[in-house]
Structure formats: C-alpha cells, structure tokens
Amino acid sequence: MPERVTLAAVAADAGVSVGTASRALSGRGDLAAGTRRRVLASALALGYARDPAVGGRPPGSARLVDLVLGRYHTAYSDEVTAGARSAAAAAGYDLVLAEERDSPDDDWPLRVRRRGSAGVVLGLISPTAAQLAALTDAGIPVVLMDPRAETSRGLTSVRTTDREGGAAAAQHLVERGATRFAIVLGSPPYRYGRARNTGFRETLRLATPGADLVALQADWGAAGAREAAVPLLRGLRPGERLGVFACSDEMAAGVYAAAAATGRRIPDEVLVVGFDDLRGARWLTPPMTTVHQPIREMAAAAVTALAGAAAGAPLPPTPIVLPTRLIARGST
Structure with a gap:
C-alpha cells in the first residue's frame, strides 16, 4: 500500500515551513501569491490528500x-x-x-x-x-x-436548448418574409454559439433550400457586430428584406446600430432576431424579437x-x- 503523502513532504518540496504549507492549503493567512501557488503545485504533484475539515469549516456547515x-x-x-x-x-x-x-x-x-x-x-x-x-x-x-x-x-x-432556439429564429425569419439571411456569430466560438449556428443553418436549409446566407463574425459585443454588419447593409438592393439572426442580444444591438448608420429601416428592410431576452431587448426601437433563454x-x-x-x-x-x-x- 503506498505511503500517505504528509504535509511535511509538501512543505519540503515547496521550500516552505509546515505552518506556511498548512496556511496555503487552507486559504488562511496573508501569503504571497507565488508562495501559495508553489505549495498548491507541490501538493498536486505529490498527490497530497488533505482532510477538508482541517483549517476550515466542513463543506456545507456554513449554509x-x-x-x-x-x-x-x-x-x-x-x-x-x-x-x-x-x-x-x-x-x-x-x-x-x-x-x-x-x-x-x-x-x-x-x-x-x-x-x-x-x-x-x-x-x-x-x-x-x-x-x-x-x-x-x-x-x-x-x-x-x-x-x-x-x-x-x-x-x-x-x-x-440553444440549437432549438437557433432553429426557431430561422423559421421565424422565413415566415416573416426575409429574402436574404445573415447570421452574426460570436468569436470565440463557444459551445452555445456553435449550437445556435447549427440550429439556424439546418432549419434554414430545410425551409428555403439554396437561401442566400452570409455569416458575420463579431466578438460577442455590439461594437464588433456593428462593424461587421455595416458593409452588408450598405449593399442591400431595393426590395430586399434581410433577415439577421445574432447569437446574442448584445450583437443584435450592434446590428441595430449598423442599420442606423446605413439608413436601413427595421423591420421594413432589415429583420433582426437576437438571443437571450435580456432586459435591454424590449427597450430598443423597435423592441427586439429574441430567443428567450430562462437565465x-x-x-x-x-x-x-x-x-x-x-x-x-x-x-x-x-x-x-x-x-x-x-x-x-x-x-x-
């Protein structure tokens, strides 16, 4: 049976006293961040198993x-x-x-x-x-x-249900008469953003095979979405209705800003759907259609x-x- 790693062994490996090692592992005391990191690294490397009740409350005791x-x-x-x-x-x-x-x-x-x-x-x-x-x-x-x-x-x-939310956005834009489509994707491409993108694309492909779809990239913020959307909105042709799904309300607000900057009317020329249903969505002009997630x-x-x-x-x-x-x- 392997011998249990002791606190003294952790202290020796980290080059600190046993008291310092104990304080570092329990979160007590005013220690330099480097010292605390060194002790934690030694404990992890040596496989030190510490009694959670030592030097602190047992889990859950504080309610x-x-x-x-x-x-x-x-x-x-x-x-x-x-x-x-x-x-x-x-x-x-x-x-x-x-x-x-x-x-x-x-x-x-x-x-x-x-x-x-x-x-x-x-x-x-x-x-x-x-x-x-x-x-x-x-x-x-x-x-x-x-x-x-x-x-x-x-x-x-x-x-x-991120994927289903993206699917609902696509179906809604098709039903509202969009003739072209765009999706504003967040970067980095987090798990939930990828799922929303997949749901939107799959449903759009089934509802309108061969639909014109443009993918825009932004940094999950309004400013980046505005910058990405302005060239697309400037290039709209007369009579087109662009349906835009932004993978967050904040990026959808950036599409609003792009529409204002290019003189495009929401929802006459540009239809916008966001995702989140945060409190600001209903305060925009016009109020934003969005996918509500029950945060x-x-x-x-x-x-x-x-x-x-x-x-x-x-x-x-x-x-x-x-x-x-x-x-x-x-x-x-």
Missing part, C-alpha cells in the same frame, strides 16, 4: 452557496444573481458572490474552501484542473451554468441541485436543460 462569475453588474449577471439568490433563500442558504479574475494569483477556490460552502455554481466558466482539484479535495460539489465548452470532467451542468430559472436549478447534494442526493449525471422560446416583437 452557503458560492456563485462565481467572470464579471458582475451586467444584464446577464443580474439575471443569474437574482435566480441564484431566490433559490438559495428558498433552500435556507445564503448566496456568496465571487468574481473570477483572469490572473494566476486568483485563489477563489481556496476562499470557497475556507468558507465551507455547500457547493459552487460557475457561470460561463470552465474550471482549470487545479481549481477543480482544490474543490474536489474539500468535498465541495460544482455545477456549471451555461459552460462555454463541453466538459469531460463529469461535472453537472445547466444549459438551455433566472437556470441559475435557480443549479443552486437547487447543490442544495440537494448537500442533503445527500446525487447530482444529475446528465445536463439539466431548460427550454428556450421565441419572443416576437417589433424588429420582425
């Missing part, structure tokens, strides 16, 4: 659930937070907001461990192997909300799954999928 997002104070994050907070309160938990920073010094998994959270919801984030190991070692379950990539790590995820409900489902896991229920082995629906407004 907390952590929500980790890349940024807050956006329309999307506000919806996620509202849904997660309501579900946490209903289950008797408090919600803690953590922001992932694009930095090697970011130690949010250690802070989660120190709090003794019952679980973690990661929104639009795929954890690194080291981050996941820090949580798994402490027995803290993770649920991914709308992951950007398919995961092979066996994590439970919550998502929506609040998705966040609530993730928190509810974690609360169930804390009570002893297994996390679902397959993705939790909630349906989209098309909301028709003035832009079509």
